[in-house]
Amino acid sequence: MSNPWIAIGALTLVAIIIPVSMIVISSLLRPSVPEQGKSAVYESGEVPTGDTRIRFNIQYYMVALLFVIFDIETVLIFPWTVIYRDAVQQFGMGQALLPMLVFIGVLVVGLAWAWRNGAVQWVKSPRASAPDRRAE
Numbered sequence: 001m002s003n004p005w006i007a008i009g010a011l012t013l014v015a016i017i018i019p020v021s022m023i024v025i026s027s028l029l030r031p032s033v034p035e036q037g038k039s040a041v042y043e044s045g046e047v048p049t050g051d052t053r054i055r056f057n058i059q060y061y062m063v064a065l066l067f068v069i070f071d072i073e074t075v076l077i078f079p080w081t082v083i084y085r086d087a088v089q090q091f092g093m094g095q096a097l098l099p100m101l102v103f104i105g106v107l108v109v110g111l112a113w114a115w116r117n118g119a120v121q122w123v124k125s126p127r128a129s130a131p132d133r134r135a136e
Contacts, residue, residue, distance in 0.1 A: 062119040066111075073107055 080100050087096035114120055 059119075062114070066114060066120065069107070069110065073104075076103070 077100070084096060111120075
């Protein structure tokens, strides 16, 4: 009986040799036509203007982070709700409910902290708070 690691080694070797050989062969066969347009930055077919480094409002990142946190919360709470009735029958109400209450409590504390620090309050632009002149 042969060693199963031989098959894994052969598969790994083939997985490395095939892509590398394809890259080498294509680099030997393709024409080399350097031109200025190929090295230019491509941005939706438009010529880029201005600096590429612009400052984004940190609020976008805070909203994304809060979304990820509460999305994970939903993913963790859903399976618990599916097995809740069986867990109460097997372990009792206290042992089935207490871990989820602790989990939700930690999330509520995190939400309260984020709310207190202004992470969930959107900053209004001056245009949004200006009076509407179209009504006059």
